Amino acid sequence: MRIIIFLFNSFFWFALAFSQPNPVMVGQGSTAWAQERKSVRDSHGWLYVVYNDSLYRVICARSTDNGQTWPKSYFLNRIGPNTGGVAPAIAIAKGDTLYVVWTQSYFDSSGRWGQDVFWSQFNDTSWSPMLNVNHQLNTYYTSLVVDPSNQPHVVWDADASPFTVFYSKRVGAVWTPPEIASDGGSMYPSLGVDSLGNLHLAYYVGNISYREHTGSGWSPPAVISLGQGRPCLVVDFKGHLHVVWYSVSPLEIYYSFYNDTTWSPPLNLSNNVGQSLYPTISCDSRNNLYVAWNDNSMDTTKFPRIFYRIYDGISWSPISVISTDTTWPCDVPNFGYPMTDSGVDVVWTQWYNNQWSVMYRRLPLVGSGVEGEKQTGLNVGDIKLTVQSPVRRELCVSYFLPSQSKVSLVLYDLSGRKVMVLDEGERPGGRYDFKCPLALPAGVYFLRLEAGRAGLTRKVVLIR
16 A cells, blocks of 8 residues: 555656746846745736846836736836845735835945845835835845735845844834844844744854744744755744755755744755755645755756755655756746745746846646645545635635544635634534625635645635
8 A cells, every 4th residue: 555655646746747837038137146035926816026137127027827928027226337236035915015125236325335125115006116224234135024914024134243134124104223133143034924923034143043023022043953054934824934945065955844842853855966055945825845946066967957846744755857958057946925826936047048037937736636626635535615606795615524623714815825714623524614704805715624634725706
């Protein structure tokens, strides 16, 4: 039986690896400064990708057809001699408000040159003017999230002798003064937020470290691993924390998760395949994890350039390839977050025809079935989930459990955010019916039923 299960899983991962659409060029530019979030989807399913080009213009490109074409681009910053932007990151709030932060080189009113964190906001049709967040003149890498109350938060590292990670949030029309968020010598921050609005920060300070920010401030630093390199952190839809990073000598990708009290021992994901750098991590609404990284080997005839693996809650997939073109080098992949049921968005930078290009590819979700239905877990055929759709004001839901199980019935919006919990807790076997008023904007939502290790998802279309 175990052999049959192993062969089935191997065939599933093999089929998944070779069912990807071809890469599409988003634009000429470079995302190679950082692996922070580069893409999001709004409630329409429209895809936004941010990058900087060779002129150091910060650009936000939009696709309305799942990344097949990119007809619309917005320029967010000002450029000039010795001025311009790099390393942008993007996040989306409820109501489709977009926020972008980046590192901008500029001259201030007294003629001093420096690098500060700047930001811009998109509402409906236009971007706001670029504004300075920190006024420190010596910043580098940024990381951005939006909490459940629609408040944006940003962290960055700055050369404050020594390097230090700083934090600010936007309250009303202003950003709060920079607040120290790490111990001295810290670089490469990666920020996440959970459903309660708590912030989670991973950074490099001679090791991979972690801090949490709640209403009482930042927790004491905790060491995740003695590894080196830039970390990337994600908070999954159950509030669990996951971090990836690369080690030096040899160059390998490692992963750890927080198991309520401690961080798990590092797990090597790259397994000596090439020279591995700059990992990115994300998750879907079923808490499947996706990790990608680039290979720094110069032997392009032997090593593909962008690798990835998926964890489905049971096992990690074999190492697979995102970039199939080994003629040109690739750099710094990035998964979109939060993921949606439209698929897994990934962008990376690829050298092509003597210039860097931003490439996009959409990977299928683990367990994708027919439209409106995604299945995961064990014995999924034994549970049932029925939902009325389209719906105007009241959602009618029915589900069936073959036996007693711990249940979670949650409604997500198109961006993957949890918007309503319909049922939660231990339930005996049987049929359950719900009628729930929906005081939500019109649009597409997804209802997720999890029962033990099984799960079903149904599409809900809300009209007014």
